[in-house]
Amino acid sequence: MKVIGFSAGAVGREGNVDRMVKAILNKSGQETEFVKLAGLSYSGCKGCVHLCARPQVCMLKDDLLPYYRKIKEADAVVVGAPVYFDSINTMATSFVERFFGYRHVSIPIAGKPFVLVVGGGMMLDASEKQFQRMLRNFEVNVIDVVRFQSRVPPCFKCGRHKECKIGGLYQMLGDAAHELTITPEMFNQWENDADAVAAVEKAAERLRNNK
16 A cells, blocks of 8 residues: 655744654555655646646646656545645645646546645644645545644744734734743644644554555
8 A cells, every 4th residue: 555645844844744744654554655845846736727637637847747646546645734824835735726637527536545634833723624625626535634733833933023013923922922032842843742643643543444
């Protein structure tokens, strides 16, 4: 059984979403491949349906080209996305948008098991629903959704939280954000969250049993 996993986690580092996707793949006990979308150059769907209609796979020539065939051939798929502005980020939406190549006459990935991973600092409900709604068009079988609310805003990294009144940290703490000293211990990791650990284990088990 072959499982391919994609993460739309931030460029330049291995964040919580990256590590959750990798952990699910590693614990699945299957043959796996991990793809970090931030390392690829690609766009959203460009509407070139005359190219994808007959092969029933996206044919746009960029770094994602080989992976849409791999999804078609894989036994299961894991997709992870961080939440930006209460939405899965555009790396993830552009990636899923191009699944439209599968949607001609029939849907070759219909029924394929998918595990979704959603991670963000605060609210996750709207983004999870968006993720599910997009994939519903392709009739895949979402066998599990793994969530992790880190309560880590981008402000922890940007370095200007002591003068900012528009960022997530100020929204969380108000003026107290201006007095806050950011320490490494404040960067919450899914591996230290019992609920997230259990969710990763459960998702991996569902992939193991999906033979």
